[in-house]
Amino acid sequence: xxxxxxxxxxxxxxxxxxxxxxxxxxxxxxxxxxxxxxxxxxxxxxxxxxxxxxxxxxxxxxxxxxxxxxx
Numbered sequence: 567x568x569x570x571x572x573x574x575x576x577x578x579x580x581x582x583x584x585x586x587x588x589x590x591x592x593x594x595x596x597x598x599x600x601x602x603x604x605x606x607x608x609x610x611x612x613x614x615x616x617x618x619x620x621x622x623x624x625x626x627x628x629x630x631x632x633x634x635x636x637x
Contacts, residue, residue, distance in 0.1 A: 588629035589619050604628045 587593055596603040601610030604625040613621045622629065
């Protein structure tokens, strides 16, 4: 087993904190009260009133493919 360094732990923590952040409403540039961006063309979907962030789950893959500068 290899010994872990402080940098290894830091990368691990950052990876955990940023993994699957596409489930969070408002995190992608273009998300607003009118809808949530689901693809690179800017197409949006609206969620029913009272829906949780988990309602974005069916579009998770499309949102994760957005470029990092769009987040």
